[in-house]
Amino acid sequence: MISMRFKNTYFLLVLTLFFSLNSCSVKKQTTVIDRKAKGITHEIVVGANNTVSYLPLLAGKNIAIVANQTSVIFKKNGYTHLVDSLLSLGINISKVFSPEHGFRGDVDAGEAVTDGIDLKTGLSIVSLYGKNKKPTAEQLIGIDLVVFDIQDVGVRFYTYISTLHYIMEACAENGIPLLVLDRPNPNGHYVDGPTLKMEHSSFLGMHPVPLVYGMTIGEYAQMINGEHWLKNKILCNLTIIPLKNYVHQSEYALPIKPSPNLPNDKAINLYPSLGFFEGTTINAGRGTENQFQQYGAPFFPKTAFSYTPQPNAGAKSPKHMGKLCYGVDLKNTHRISSVNISWLLDAYAKTPNTESFFDTSFTVHAGATELENQIKNGVPAKEIHNSWQPEIEVFKKVRAKYLLYK
Helix, strand or coil: CCHHHHHHHHHHHHHHHHHHHHHCCCCEEEEEECHHCCCCCCCCCHHHCCHHHHHHHHCEEEEEEEEECCEEEEEHHHHHHHHHHHHHCCCCEEEEEEEECCCCCCCCCCCCCEECCCCCCEEEEEEEECCCCCCCCHHHHCCCEEEEECCCEEEEECCCHHHHHHHHHHHHHCCCCEEEEEECCCCCCEEEEEEEEHCCCCCCCCCCCCCCCCHHHHHHHHHHHCCCHHHHHCCCCCEEECCCCCCCCCCCCCCCCCCCCCHHHHHHHHHHHHHHHHEEECCCCCCCCCCCCEEECCCCCCCCCCCCCCCCCCCCCCCCCCCCEEECCCCCCCCCCCCCCCHHHHHHHHHHHHCCCCCCCCHHHHHHHHHHHHHHCCCCHHHHHHHHHHHHHHHHHHHHHHCCCC
């Protein structure tokens, strides 16, 4: 009789061989990309690509996957979606949970994502953005394991870490293990920004962390567990499939835009600084092809640089739609390694009616009331930046306990 260990090893070899053959043959499921043109670091191996480590954990189980358009396995000349690859290997995927922007990543920011059926695979899609942000016990009936694989950008008000929190909580409450396939953080090279006060917690920020926290999604999951941030301090049965050849200072170009309004690496790098404009009357490039790479408004002083926001993918009703906006072009700025607050101060100074500058969501984005008060009181940028540092240093000591990479 063949031993169980031999059976498992044999199954793994067969499955891995099949995966390799499948990656060459299923051309319809493969999207071709120019890796050199995208500047992708070839040495970095994402968790999803480390199939040998996790395929045995999926075999023979009913799987639910939390995924979007970034959930891919890279290949020599392109990539395939994780769901497509696993289905082709005979893995039993029962349903897909979809975060903000939807499973295919084409829904506006803040727009409700609806349940449905994925036309390509026929799988049931369950929305986790809208009224239902956390899987219910009923939605998890019959699920043996949940896989989480979403590209994060390392900014607190980018909602995928909130989705991660609720997935972990639901798994813990229902006794279901969670497998996180880790991916690089394109803003993982620094920690900066105001730290969230828990009285201002929301889906745009659930934990007492700085705006830019310098951790991968896998490291962050470990911190959620280790700091007992889940309801009633329950623990999730968590497994991380780590990255290979990655450090936090690695420059990593995303081959797929993580959401409709983060179209390129420049936008992702500037997003922590320009994201504050989401809570103001200033347009930060939504309704153009240069989202989060410029800012402006019709009431700014006339300058040589101007643009007119119009409805487009990801922005059906951008601020100041159809109006000529004068502003600042940031497309040619160098890669930054801190939150730049001077652009926010500049916009405030150029606004004639400052009483209408902030809206009610600004504090939610900032995570505290101090920043709005500092701006209103004319506090210089350097002083504002320095005021963040004591809480950042406290956080760094917490963060250090959960780092998987240097």
